[in-house]
Amino acid sequence: xxxxxxxxxxxxxxxxxxxxxxxxKEEKVLTFGFDFGSxxxxxTVELVDKNYSDKNKGEGWYELPDKIGMVVLYASQGPxxxxxxxxxxxxxxxxxGMIWEETTAIIKKGNNEEIxxxxxxxxxxxxxxxxxxxxx
Amino acid sequence: MEKYPxxxxxxxxxxxxxxxxxxxxxxxxxxxxxxxxxxxxxxxxPKRTIEEKRGLLGSEERVRALDAITTTTxxxxxxxxxxxVVLEVAEQNLISPEVLRNNLLVYxxxxxxxxxxxxxxxxx
Numbered sequence: 001x002x003x004x005x006x007x008x009x010x011x012x013x014x015x016x017x018x019x020x021x022x023x024x025k026e027e028k029v030l031t032f033g034f035d036f037g038s039x040x041x042x043x044t045v046e047l048v049d050k051n052y053s054d055k056n057k058g059e060g061w062y063e064l065p066d067k068i069g070m071v072v073l074y075a076s077q078g079p080x081x082x083x084x085x086x087x088x089x090x091x092x093x094x095x096x097g098m099i100w101e102e103t104t105a106i107i108k109k110g111n112n113e114e115i116x117x118x119x120x121x122x123x124x125x126x127x128x129x130x131x132x133x134x135x136x
Numbered sequence: 137m138e139k140y141p142x143x144x145x146x147x148x149x150x151x152x153x154x155x156x157x158x159x160x161x162x163x164x165x166x167x168x169x170x171x172x173x174x175x176x177x178x179x180x181x182p183k184r185t186i187e188e189k190r191g192l193l194g195s196e197e198r199v200r201a202l203d204a205i206t207t208t209t210x211x212x213x214x215x216x217x218x219x220x221v222v223l224e225v226a227e228q229n230l231i232s233p234e235v236l237r238n239n240l241l242v243y244x245x246x247x248x249x250x251x252x253x254x255x256x257x258x259x260x
Binding site: 041 | 193196198200201218225230235236237238240241244245247248249252253254256257259
C-alpha cells in the first residue's frame with residue numbers, strides 16, 4: 001500500500017480536508033494538529049509499507065510494537081489470508097486496550113477479555129437471521 | 137428438538153442424504169430470541185444528530201473524521217456499521233481516551249482509512 005507515494009499523499013489529503021490545515025510530511029511520518037476533545041494537540045501518523053502476519057516474521061514483515069492502545073483490522077487480507085485478532089496482538093495491547101475487527105471487538109481487562117459484537121441486521125441478513133430464527 | 141446439519145463442523149458434502157440429525161440443546165444454551173439478539177448485539181445503530189455526535193466525540197474535527205468514513209472494499213452498508221461502532225465506543229466508554237492518548241493505535245488494512253483512527257481518538 002505505502003510503497004506507492006500516491007497512497008501516502010491520499011492519506012495526507014484526507015487529513016488535510018478534515019482539519020482544513022496543512023499536514024507536515026517527513027519520509028513516511030505525517031504530523032498535524034488535531035482537536036481530539038481537549039483543544040489542538042499534535043498528532044502523528046506513521047505509514048508502514050509492510051505486511052503483517054503472526055506466522056511470517058523477519059525482514060520485510062511488520063513487527064507489532066509494544067504498548068498498543070488499539071488495533072483496528074479492516075479488509076486486512078494479505079499473503080497470509082484474512083487477518084483476525086491473535087495472541088500476539090492480545091499480548092501487545094495494554095490493559096484497557098482494544099482489538100477491533102469489523103463487527104467484533106476484544107477489550108483487554110487484566111487477564112480477561114471482554115468481547116463486544118456489533119451487528120447490523122441490514123448488512124448481515126442471512127447468517128444471523130438464520131441463527132436468530134431458531135425457535136428454542 | 138431441532139434439526140441441524142449433521143456435519144456442521146466439516147465441509148458440507150452436498151449429496152443431500154443424511155445431512156440432518158436431531159439433538160437436544162443443553163439448558164445453558166436455551167435463550168430467548170431477545171437474549172440472543174442482546175448477546176450478539178443484533179440491532180441497527182441509532183441515527184444521531186450532529187449535536188449528539190459532537191457530544192460523544194468531543195470535537196468538530198472528530199465529527200468531520202467520522203463523517204468522512206467510507207468503504208471501498210466492503211458493501212456500502214458496512215460504512216454505517218463503522219460509523220455506528222465509532223460512536224458506540226465513545227458512548228459506552230469502551231476504551232478510555234487516556235489509553236489512546238498514551239499508546240499507539242495500529243491500523244492493519246488494505247485501504248487508506250485514516251478517518252477511523254482520528255474519529256476514534258487515536259493520537260499516535
